[in-house]
Amino acid sequence: MTTGLIAKILWVAGIVGWYAIRYPFQRRAAKLGVARSAGGARDRVLLVIAAFGQFIIPAIYLATGAPREAEYPISVLQVIVGVAVMAAALVMFRVTHKQLGRNWSVSLETRTDHKLVTGGLYRWVRHPMYSSFLLLAIGQCLLLPNWIAGPIGLVALAILFFFRVGREEAMMMETFGEEYRRYMSRTARIVPFVY
Numbered sequence: 001m002t003t004g005l006i007a008k009i010l011w012v013a014g015i016v017g018w019y020a021i022r023y024p025f026q027r028r029a030a031k032l033g034v035a036r037s038a039g040g041a042r043d044r045v046l047l048v049i050a051a052f053g054q055f056i057i058p059a060i061y062l063a064t065g066a067p068r069e070a071e072y073p074i075s076v077l078q079v080i081v082g083v084a085v086m087a088a089a090l091v092m093f094r095v096t097h098k099q100l101g102r103n104w105s106v107s108l109e110t111r112t113d114h115k116l117v118t119g120g121l122y123r124w125v126r127h128p129m130y131s132s133f134l135l136l137a138i139g140q141c142l143l144l145p146n147w148i149a150g151p152i153g154l155v156a157l158a159i160l161f162f163f164r165v166g167r168e169e170a171m172m173m174e175t176f177g178e179e180y181r182r183y184m185s186r187t188a189r190i191v192p193f194v195y
């Protein structure tokens with residue numbers, strides 16, 4: 001088996017793991033009450049863009065090899081670093097779901113009885129689930145040896161993040177007022193102490 005093929009198989013395994021982690025939380029979230037929805041059609045479009053970059057374009061690439069001109073040879077070191085980053089992303093993804101608990105939602109929503117989570121990973125950054133998405137996208141970049149199918153996940157994530165995060169924080173400020181403002185003033189967004 002070639003190194004490239006191994007890298008692609010490991011990436012698929014990571015995506016299956018990602019979905020397996022999310023699935024039980026998604027099922028439970030569907031049954032919980034929504035207090036405020038700030039997402040709307042715009043947020044759904046952003047989620048579709050993210051799905052294109054992180055699943056659909058990579059799936060087309062894995063199934064067909066397209067775009068072939070963008071293929072490059074991958075080294076064993078790149079695969080090892082890619083797997084480590086992807087594993088870290090999955091661990092963080094699971095921990096953030098656990099720590100957000102019933103307050104989690106796919107789109108921008110607050111629950112009836114929403115609690116502001118400020119402990120665990122949320123002590124260091126206020127969007128650790130998005131930090132785990134960033135790691136996942138870096139993993140994709142490293143494990144898919146293609147200049148388009150690799151980095152496209154980062155591009156899609158950047159679009160989702162920058163068009164969403166301001167609205168999410170505004171929604172949290174509307175819900176929690178001064179408490180969220182104070183929380184914002186002591187935390188970074190996705191990279192501790194940096195951004």
Ligand code: SAH
Nearest residue numbers: 103105108109110115116117127128129130
């Ligand atoms: N941006 C967060 C959460 C993503 S899930 C992260 O990256 O970890 C999106 C939902 O989580 C939002 O609709 C909001 O209702 C909820 N949320 C975001 N930050 C939260 C917090 N600190 N405490 C409780 N709920 C939060």
